[in-house]
Amino acid sequence: MDGSLATPAPVRDDALLRATRRRRLASRLLAHAALLLGVAIVAFPIWMTLVGSTHDAGTIGRGDVPLLPGSHAAENYATAWNEGGGRTRTTPASVMLWNSLLMAVLIAVGKITISILSAYAVVFFRFPGRMIAFWAIFITLMLPVEVRIIPTFQVIVDLNLGNSWTGLVVPLIASATATLLFRQFFLTIPDEFVEAAKMDGAGPLRFLRDVVLPLSLTNIAALFVILFIYGWNQYLWPLLIINDRSMETIVVGLSKMIGRGDSQNDWNTIMATAVLALLPPVLVVALMQRWFVRGLTETEK
């Protein structure tokens, strides 16, 4: 303390310090408790499914609900994969997974293609009826698919497209949401890029390919994830339009496995199939997430 008469030693308020620490700890505990509860609520059914897929049919059939994994995982998954489950011995999961994958990819790619083209037209071109076209697209947002499902079904059947990939995918491809999202993104592309491209002599399609698409990659990736899952989860439309067992998608097939009334269900196989149905979307999210984060860091400022 010698030499520094003007500055007294700082006073430490230990009581206040302890109270602050206590408060911080309490709030952290509370936050964790809330999060753990949330995770438990979300994760528990999935855990049940996972566990259920590892027991034999009898265990679940007796009404026991095991909480720990059993020892029949390999055979359950093999049955689901190769033969299909349920009393009716439906289409094997391998076929249904492939069908779902094809449908989801076709829908996602189709939606992205169509909406990029229409958003590109609406944003970068001045033509009569431009805003009418835009609003016409926008208004379809208000209509849920279910509303137009009867007329759409009629049209597809009249065109003899029932039980076909075209009939399954095409009616689901138009997307107001994606068009809207791409429009919003395209509006953020500076006019100077358009003008620079004009100076460089790039025509509209070149500009789309060389400038707009590369700049949109991250948006495309993000949208692909969303639309893939949308496609994967399609239920009502495939249920209506597909009667051919070999074209059944896994979401529809899964629900068909569960027999109604007093029939005995092969819950173990059903749950194994459910787990299999879960994997592709999870995989897509995991892979694409990494991919579009990389895209973000490369093209963003």
Added chain:
Amino acid sequence: MATLSLHGVRKSFNNTAVLHGIDLEVADGELVVIVGASGCGKSTLLRIVAGLETPSDGQVVINGRDVTGLEPADRDIAMVFQNYALYPHMSVFGNMAYGLKIRGLPRAEIDRRVRDAAGILGIEPLLDRKPKQLSGGQRQRVAMGRAIVREPALFLFDEPLSNLDAKLRVQMRAEIRRLQRRLGVTSLFVTHDQVEAMTLGDRLVVMNAGRPAQVAPPMEIFARPADTYVAGFIGSPSMNFIPAALDQGNASARLADGTLVPFPEGHRPGSAGQPITLGVRPEHLLPGEGEGEGAIPLAVELIEPLGSETVVHGRAPGGLAITARLPGTFSGSVLPVRLPGAHLHVFDAETGRRLDP
């Protein structure tokens, strides 16, 4: 070897006239700067020359060829944008080569041109970088490089320096000037910055409300501004304007308080008693010693020391704001100034046009 001629170029947006008939001849290798406040139509004019905007009337002629109806890419021009407009996903090389690639030049030729331009601009080490990895000055150079590789007949610059900080702006200004001289490419440069205009241009077009107020070399514009708008726009701080009237057979100006200021070289055109506006640049005001004949005692309101000189904002007894620029430093509350007969600009009070020949 390229010239640019504009004949009666007009532009209206929804019945609002933005350009009222521009005629301009740009000689081969000349750098003409279009300068004016925002909204004066200078950018619109440049965009019409570029082909990004269609004129409502008039012609754009490059090298004797009427290009009015042609696409930008077919006009043999290159443009440097305000925000550079570098494609963010392409490397520097890709940005510079893009236009050439579309034109279908052989790869070896593209490579040669890009490397030549990069050499001129000193950006060879940056060719593989993306625009976001560059500093403002480097991006500016790349934007110039993109223009150079096209080997155009005409360079168009749309306020290319406005996104740079002050120091870099001065540096790039000199660089653009040197480069333009070296390449000898006819150029049109748009800016709102009068210092940029004065230092860069062989000739200036001072735009006011869609009309060229004066077209002349920089020093002529500074020495003999055509009207009060040009006089007030060029020069910093702005010229002082003092209302007065012609007197003594038009050989003097009579100020509001009756002071007579004789014109040294004699008579000015106009009629006796005609109201005029006297223009005096702040640096031409003579700081008076005491209360001499014709001295205006300025009540000092603000003093801006700039180091080698001092700008004094004050008010004349009539309430008129007057700015003086003095060498050295100044302090005090009253600054008596006298009007220098030799450096007076005389404008018609009504039309604002310059009165002397």
